[in-house]
Amino acid sequence: MIGGPQGSGINSVAENFAKACIRGGLHIFANIEYHSNIKGEHSFYRLRVESKAPRSHVDWVDLLVALDRETIFGDMNKPHPTHRGHRHEVSPGGGIIYDRSLNLTPDSFGRDDIKLFPIPYMDLLVEALKEFGKDKELSKYQVMVNTIALGASLGLSDYDFDLATEAIREGFTGRKAALGDLNVSAAKRGYDYAKKSFGEDAFQIKLRKQPLSGKRMMIRGVQAVAIAKLKAGCGFQTYYPITPATDESEYLESHQKDYNMIVVQAEDEISAINMATGAAHAGLRSSTSTSGPGFSLMAEGLGWAGITEAPGPVVVLYQRAGPATGLPTRTEQADLRFALHAAHGEFPRMIIAPGDVVETYYDTFDAFNYAEHYQVPVILLTDKFLASTYQDIPLFNSDNLKVDRGDIVRESDLATSTDYRRYRLTELGISPRAIPGQKGGIFWTTGDEHDEYGHITEASDIRIKMMRKRMRKIELAGQVIPDSKKATLHGPKSAPVTLVGWGSSKGAILDGMEDLKADGIETNFLQVRYVNPFPDNFVQQALSQARRKIAIENNYSAQMAGLIREKTGIAMDNTIVKFDGRPFSQNEIYEGVKDIIKNGIKEVTVSHA
Amino acid sequence: MLELKTYRTQVHNDWCPGCGDFGIVNAIQMTLLEMQLEPHRVAIFSGIGCSGKTPHFVNAYGFHTLHGRVLPIATGARLSNPGLTVVAVGGDGDGLGIGAGHFVNTGRRNLDFTYVLYDNGVYGLTKGQASPTLPKGVKTKSMPAPAIIERVNPIAMAVASGYTFVARSYALDVRHLKQTLRAAIEHRGSAFVDVLQTCPTYNDINTKEWYGGEDLPVKAPRLYKLEGSGYNGVVADPSTDEVNTKKGNALVKSFEWGDKIPIGVFFKMEVPTFEDQLALRMPALKEKPFVEQDIYNRDITPLLDELT
Numbered sequence: 001m002i003g004g005p006q007g008s009g010i011n012s013v014a015e016n017f018a019k020a021c022i023r024g025g026l027h028i029f030a031n032i033e034y035h036s037n038i039k040g041e042h043s044f045y046r047l048r049v050e051s052k053a054p055r056s057h058v059d060w061v062d063l064l065v066a067l068d069r070e071t072i073f074g075d076m077n078k079p080h081p082t083h084r085g086h087r088h089e090v091s092p093g094g095g096i097i098y099d100r101s102l103n104l105t106p107d108s109f110g111r112d113d114i115k116l117f118p119i120p121y122m123d124l125l126v127e128a129l130k131e132f133g134k135d136k137e138l139s140k141y142q143v144m145v146n147t148i149a150l151g152a153s154l155g156l157s158d159y160d161f162d163l164a165t166e167a168i169r170e171g172f173t174g175r176k177a178a179l180g181d182l183n184v185s186a187a188k189r190g191y192d193y194a195k196k197s198f199g200e201d202a203f204q205i206k207l208r209k210q211p212l213s214g215k216r217m218m219i220r221g222v223q224a225v226a227i228a229k230l231k232a233g234c235g236f237q238t239y240y241p242i243t244p245a246t247d248e249s250e251y252l253e254s255h256q257k258d259y260n261m262i263v264v265q266a267e268d269e270i271s272a273i274n275m276a277t278g279a280a281h282a283g284l285r286s287s288t289s290t291s292g293p294g295f296s297l298m299a300e301g302l303g304w305a306g307i308t309e310a311p312g313p314v315v316v317l318y319q320r321a322g323p324a325t326g327l328p329t330r331t332e333q334a335d336l337r338f339a340l341h342a343a344h345g346e347f348p349r350m351i352i353a354p355g356d357v358v359e360t361y362y363d364t365f366d367a368f369n370y371a372e373h374y375q376v377p378v379i380l381l382t383d384k385f386l387a388s389t390y391q392d393i394p395l396f397n398s399d400n401l402k403v404d405r406g407d408i409v410r411e412s413d414l415a416t417s418t419d420y421r422r423y424r425l426t427e428l429g430i431s432p433r434a435i436p437g438q439k440g441g442i443f444w445t446t447g448d449e450h451d452e453y454g455h456i457t458e459a460s461d462i463r464i465k466m467m468r469k470r471m472r473k474i475e476l477a478g479q480v481i482p483d484s485k486k487a488t489l490h491g492p493k494s495a496p497v498t499l500v501g502w503g504s505s506k507g508a509i510l511d512g513m514e515d516l517k518a519d520g521i522e523t524n525f526l527q528v529r530y531v532n533p534f535p536d537n538f539v540q541q542a543l544s545q546a547r548r549k550i551a552i553e554n555n556y557s558a559q560m561a562g563l564i565r566e567k568t569g570i571a572m573d574n575t576i577v578k579f580d581g582r583p584f585s586q587n588e589i590y591e592g593v594k595d596i597i598k599n600g601i602k603e604v605t606v607s608h609a
Numbered sequence: 610m611l612e613l614k615t616y617r618t619q620v621h622n623d624w625c626p627g628c629g630d631f632g633i634v635n636a637i638q639m640t641l642l643e644m645q646l647e648p649h650r651v652a653i654f655s656g657i658g659c660s661g662k663t664p665h666f667v668n669a670y671g672f673h674t675l676h677g678r679v680l681p682i683a684t685g686a687r688l689s690n691p692g693l694t695v696v697a698v699g700g701d702g703d704g705l706g707i708g709a710g711h712f713v714n715t716g717r718r719n720l721d722f723t724y725v726l727y728d729n730g731v732y733g734l735t736k737g738q739a740s741p742t743l744p745k746g747v748k749t750k751s752m753p754a755p756a757i758i759e760r761v762n763p764i765a766m767a768v769a770s771g772y773t774f775v776a777r778s779y780a781l782d783v784r785h786l787k788q789t790l791r792a793a794i795e796h797r798g799s800a801f802v803d804v805l806q807t808c809p810t811y812n813d814i815n816t817k818e819w820y821g822g823e824d825l826p827v828k829a830p831r832l833y834k835l836e837g838s839g840y841n842g843v844v845a846d847p848s849t850d851e852v853n854t855k856k857g858n859a860l861v862k863s864f865e866w867g868d869k870i871p872i873g874v875f876f877k878m879e880v881p882t883f884e885d886q887l888a889l890r891m892p893a894l895k896e897k898p899f900v901e902q903d904i905y906n907r908d909i910t911p912l913l914d915e916l917t
Contacts, residue, residue: 278685446673
């Protein structure tokens with residue numbers, strides 16, 4: 001773990017370390033916690049490195065890299081303290097790298113079971129700057145103590161420095177190449193100092209390269225979403241700046257030149273969704289991305305997209321802890337019910353909740369096909385945790401991805417008919433759509449109830465037909481889309497304990513299951529991926545054989561457990577919930593299940609933060 | 610052959626007899642005919658209210674959207690399908706009350722489209738409440754008491770927001786309206802037309818007779834035309850200070866109200882549109898709109914390699 005004030009560059013250090021590990025055949029899981037603040041507040045990056053790919057983080061730290069005092073001791077001296085620092089999280093035998101000039105006495109750490117590694121950050125940085133004749137500009141380069149610390153952590157774990165060199169250099173190309181050399185030099189000084197001053201055996205955990213298992217990328221959720229949008233042929237993206245969704249739109253905007261995608265920063269999320277719906281009606285695949293506060297504003301527009309049977313947009317909802325501004329930079333899974341019911345009235349919508357970065361890619365791609373095929377808005381329900389968490393995975397295989405633009409009328413067919421009806425009542429509920437500009441395809445569309453031409457009507461018989469037509473589409477989607485996409489039963493078909501979850505807690509649950517198994521508790525895991533259309537039968541079957549059913553959710557009220565009960569009549573026996581704005585760790589899953597089984601607690605709330 | 614009936618639909622029109630909306634929809638149809646725009650190349654967008662029904666009466670692609678949201682929806686459609694001539698319409702409550710934020714920000718973009726404001730000072734469809742353009746102190750028929758807040762000035766707001774064509778016309782002067790709409794549609798950039806309009810059912814103050822100046826000591830129409838009055842709102846060289854001068858003039862002129870009310874072009878300037886700016890970023894847009902391009906077989910390999 002590396003911690004420091006916001007603006008101290010912990011991201012780039014952690015990501016360079018992670019990259020160096022991946023290049024050496026190791027596997028990583030890296031997630032960040034930060035404040036709603038530009039500069040100064042405490043943030044930390046957790047980097048887990050394993051020989052076998054980790055799918056979650058843990059709540060202990062083997063090596064803590066502190067860029068400041070607060071990372072170690074917290075801010076308990078402030079009038080409104082927010083955290084106790086990370087010294088208590090260091091595992092026995094673990095170590096802390098910190099700035100020697102803080103002059104900390106060993107007993108100030110309050111622990112005698114950890115190793116202390118004071119490093120003269122500033123002295124080493126000055127040496128590096130001297131080498132490049134920049135020592136007069138120390139204040140400009142002060143932030144580079146993070147690179148010294150990176151070097152020291154690599155040195156203590158005795159890792160291959162060349163891999164780090166490569167990772168660092170990649171961040172500085174073109175005119176910035178000289179800065180790359182400076183950073184490598186700084187890192188090397190930290191590396192050598194740590195090795196020389198503390199000795200080879202000072203830190204027990206060594207990182208050893210292992211054979212590469214094919215080409216792997218280091219990717220986080222927002223990138224998976226963005227790349228899937230490009231692959232799917234999305235031509236129009238709108239957004240209003242909001243944490244944590246904006247990174248995705250910025251990624252798209254930075255690649256728009258090569259991929260021909262219009263990206264519009266709207267004046268608010270009301271405009272964002274409505275622009276996207278306008279674009280979808282006009283013939284481009286479109287999408288918008290936001291988090292809870294923005295999605296609240298989008299409710300009205302979602303309803304218009306629904307009743308006008310717009311072929312989109314795809315709305316990516318990165319959940320964060322609410323309500324209102326809530327914990328604006330923290331994660332939560334509390335918008336499941338909201339996504340299901342946002343906007344007044346009843347209309348079909350699809351909601352998909354991918355469980356990891358790989359599922360995110362394929363689900364985002366599918367979302368565009370569904371939007372156009374069924375002419376419905378599609379919500380991709382993910383969260384801050386998945387958005388910002390890095391994993392190393394093999395390159396996406398897109399061989400089986402096919403764009404399905406749905407039933408679009410051809411101008412040649414329109415030429416022979418003078419009676420095109422945009423909302424023709426069909427058996428399946430889907431009406432072939434025209435694209436504005438097509439000759440003979442003129443249609444009207446309205447948020448009022450309408451007839452087959454799209455003109456306003458208040459006739460009760462047409463209302464009934466149109467409601468049924470629209471709602472048939474979601475039933476159809478439920479029948480056509482295979483259960484294998486909608487839900488997964490991980491582990492044995494039957495087990496004494498069945499864990500039930502959805503979305504980004506998938507990784508922690510899967511890793512936690514291994515801990516439970518090692519402890520003699522056999523589990524399986526029902527992951528619900530499609531919220532709507534809901535996999536009623538699959539869930540019913542999986543749960544009807546289950547003995548003890550435990551819902552695990554990153555919210556207060558176990559919303560999926562409620563939905564399952566509504567759809568299947570099956571109630572959970574227990575719940576493990578977490579609503580402190582932080583994601584589940586591997587050990588929290590283990591601890592939560594143990595609490596239920598060994599201590600007989602019915603409803604467990606976990607929090608390690 | 611295109612004729613007036615080409616632009617009409619058979620949809621039953623339920624506006625009140627004598628409604629100013631008739632004049633506007635007729636002028637739109639006549640303008641499209643005059644410009645020889647084929648119906649399938651035109652898209653009409655509307656908000657909610659009496660004016661919201663406009664697209665249903667015009668034979669062109671029609672989008673009857675949400676209250677206050679007509680501009681974002683029209684923007685999305687226009688940007689993705691720029692082959693369309695886009696005309697958005699809406700009431701003054703729709704555009705300057707609930708949709709005011711969109712009104713301002715759409716002006717900033719200078720998208721190539723036209724926005725027609727049906728400006729009658731009342732919320733008709735909800736039975737005559739005060740709308741954003743009703744002057745302070747005025748009480749129309751169904752209001753329980755006079756308005757106690759100031760009105761908004763649509764022309765001034767449009768100029769300040771960045772619309773590059775700002776004009777006013779009158780629903781009952783179809784000839785002037787047609788002429789103004791044509792100039793607005795032909796303008797490259799965001800064109801805004803404030804159409805003064807009577808609501809015979811709820812606005813018993815700003816009536817046809819009132820606009821006709823029949824209540825004045827010397828009976829004379831309140832409306833006078835800027836063209837021929839010595840006023841010139843057209844910016845000849847947008848790279849000079851002339852822009853600020855002409856905007857200033859337009860603002861001053863826009864506050865003329867009472868016995869004399871100007872109609873015509875308050876401000877006009879040709880500068881690059883939003884579409885032009887996007888094409889600078891994405892040269893492919895110059896060839897043809899993305900809606901006509903194959904963007905469904907993109908090669909994402911370089912993006913994946915970048916992450917290895």
